[in-house]
Amino acid sequence: MVRRILGTALVLAVVPLALEAQVPEQAQARMAAAVERVTERGMPASLVRSKIAEGQAKGVPAERIAQAAERRADALIRAQDAFARAGVQPREADYAAGADAIGRGVSAAVVGDVARSATPETRAVAITVLDQLVGMGIPANEARDRIRAAGAAGPEALANLPAQAAAAMGRRGPPQGAGQGQGGPPEGAGRGQGGPPAGAGPPAGVPASGGEARGRGGDRRGPPTGAPGGPPNL
Secondary structure, eight states, X not given: OHHHHHHHHHHHTTSOHHHHTTSOHXXXXXXXXXXXXXXXXXXXXXXXXXXXXXXXXXXXXXXXXXXXXXXXXXXXXXXXXXHHHHTOOOOHHHHHHHHHHHHTTOOHHXXXXXXXXXXXXXXHHHHHHHHHHHHTTOOHHHHHHHHHHHHHHOHHHHHTHHHHHHHHHHHHOSOTTTTOSTTOOOTTOOSOTTOSOTTOOSOTTSOSSHHHHHHTTTOSSSSOSSSOOOOSOO
């Protein structure tokens, strides 16, 4: 009971007072439960609270915000389990990157493989690149192998992978069966299917050069505007 009350307080901390009265009690309880599930696993509450704040800022109905918070908590817990199986100690940015990828349909097993192969400083970037490559239609196992090879060449090669893949796809079209490989996003998921135009730069949140990646300590987006959050699927 005490934990549930604390969880509710954490949720209401991100809900403006003017909106609090408009949030149904049932939706508040679901949001609080999502926050509680994550904090009980030792992860920062901000990883779910940011999703709630995002929905409030967009004026999304409370029930949909509650659903998004629950999905975020599920993805975070799956990411945490994947990191544990991989034997790595994740940072907050790693949790956010892992939940983003899993939330878009990448398998937890592949996320764990990429996390294991990366250094602590490049782990969040590597998982972000995995998310982007799979979103472009590259099968998850192939994306994993590309990331491993690029990681051995250094942070700059890793960060440049999405742009290189986009350029190659622009020359020959998306790979056969794009988006249907193991661990890929569900059918119709993601706005980036087919990849960005040829010559496009690295995806948002991935440093454009190895120097930037090192300067950010491997954080996939650097200091985000607000707490780390999941994919904008509210």
